[in-house]
Amino acid sequence: MVDSGIKWRDFPNWGEEMFIGEFQHSIDNKGRLIIPSKFRDDLGERFVLTKGLDNCLFVYPILEWRNFEEKLKTLPLTSKDARAFVRFFFSGATECELDKQGRILLPSNLREHSKIEKDAVIIGVSTRVEIWSKEEWDKYNSDTSMGYDAIAEKMAQLGI
Amino acid sequence: MVDSGIKWRDFPNWGEEMFIGEFQHSIDNKGRLIIPSKFRDDLGERFVLTKGLDNCLFVYPILEWRNFEEKLKTLPLTSKDARAFVRFFFSGATECELDKQGRILLPSNLREHSKIEKDAVIIGVSTRVEIWSKEEWDKYNSDTSMGYDAIAEKMAQLGI
DNA sequence: GTGTATAAGTGGTTGATAGTGGGATAAAGT
DNA sequence: ACTTTATCCCACTATCAACCACTTATACAC
Numbered sequence: 001m002v003d004s005g006i007k008w009r010d011f012p013n014w015g016e017e018m019f020i021g022e023f024q025h026s027i028d029n030k031g032r033l034i035i036p037s038k039f040r041d042d043l044g045e046r047f048v049l050t051k052g053l054d055n056c057l058f059v060y061p062i063l064e065w066r067n068f069e070e071k072l073k074t075l076p077l078t079s080k081d082a083r084a085f086v087r088f089f090f091s092g093a094t095e096c097e098l099d100k101q102g103r104i105l106l107p108s109n110l111r112e113h114s115k116i117e118k119d120a121v122i123i124g125v126s127t128r129v130e131i132w133s134k135e136e137w138d139k140y141n142s143d144t145s146m147g148y149d150a151i152a153e154k155m156a157q158l159g160i
Numbered sequence: 161m162v163d164s165g166i167k168w169r170d171f172p173n174w175g176e177e178m179f180i181g182e183f184q185h186s187i188d189n190k191g192r193l194i195i196p197s198k199f200r201d202d203l204g205e206r207f208v209l210t211k212g213l214d215n216c217l218f219v220y221p222i223l224e225w226r227n228f229e230e231k232l233k234t235l236p237l238t239s240k241d242a243r244a245f246v247r248f249f250f251s252g253a254t255e256c257e258l259d260k261q262g263r264i265l266l267p268s269n270l271r272e273h274s275k276i277e278k279d280a281v282i283i284g285v286s287t288r289v290e291i292w293s294k295e296e297w298d299k300y301n302s303d304t305s306m307g308y309d310a311i312a313e314k315m316a317q318l319g320i
Numbered sequence: 321g322t323g324t325a326t327a328a329g330t331g332g333t334t335g336a337t338a339g340t341g342g343g344a345t346a347a348a349g350t
Numbered sequence: 351a352c353t354t355t356a357t358c359c360c361a362c363t364a365t366c367a368a369c370c371a372c373t374t375a376t377a378c379a380c
Contacts, residue, residue: 025329026330028330028331028332029331029332030331030332030366032330032331034328034329034330036328037327037328037329048180053308053311053312054308068320069178069286071318071319071320072286072318073286073287077213080214080304081306081310081314083213083214084300084304084306085306085311085314086285086286087283087285087290088306088311090179090180090283090284090285090286091180091181091182091283091284091285092182093180093181093284094180094181095180097367099367099368099369100368100369101328101329101330102328102329103329103330105366105367107181107182109182185339185340186340188340188341188342189341189342190341190342190355190356191355191356192340194338194339194340196338196339197337197338197339259356259357259358260357260358260359261338261339261340261358261359262338262339263339263340265355265356265357
């Protein structure tokens, strides 16, 4: 087989990327945040950052986002809830690009939403990456930390 | 990542413009408002500005507006609500153009409708752009912000 | 282990562009 | 004609993106 020079990872979200792991980085004084190198290939050159649930930020590869967009577009303009839902995600989204050092610039509205002051935690969650303020992440983990028994029970319920 | 020369726009499903993001600008003393540069290309030189729902203004690229018009036309003339809905959008509509610095002049009836005094928030919402008074946007977000549980539920419904 | 090479992470500088304000000019309304 | 409103153009400033230099961490050979 001739090597075209094109690798599967040149197609963001092509294969079965799965984001895993937890990384800690801090925001520099210009609002830039490093994306861990483990995630860079699978996110691609450009990806979408949006407001997420529980005060974190979601990072989606472009194709994943387009998929999401298409679904949002089908919601009716006449429903008040739908308008709020759609506004939340679209207004909270930014397309971003890595600089040559593998960083992105966090827009101020997203920084506010995620309450990130200085230290951030970046975690891989299956098809997306999430960005948390360290404080919020710690709080979340202590608040919702189920004991291992509880986790095991939940897993059993889900048939794992 | 190695640049394979393959760009995202080479993929199908690129075409349609999608507005995303949140920007904040103020109206100058001549009543002019900056349209964020990210939106300018997709809006084109001339576009349609009209009254929107929830006390904001809608901005549609010409093509999207025609689309929207077609949908409005299909509404039954026999329904009182439908007639009001149609009048609302048509009567508020103005075609406008950017000046060379990328600004528009807000007609006074629309300025009144949106209650914009000084600070405005411009957000991308899928196929349209919305213009809010900062006060109204903040109020909207605190009043109607759906809880994360509600958002999560909606996401689940959409299969995201 | 130690030393070296490579990659990842950090910080600052600079040039380009977007945003902002205002004066001059033109068009429109009275 | 005169006032008002809108458009054009220029100058200034803030912000962002590209670039460069350096430090720290990781991988690998010996």
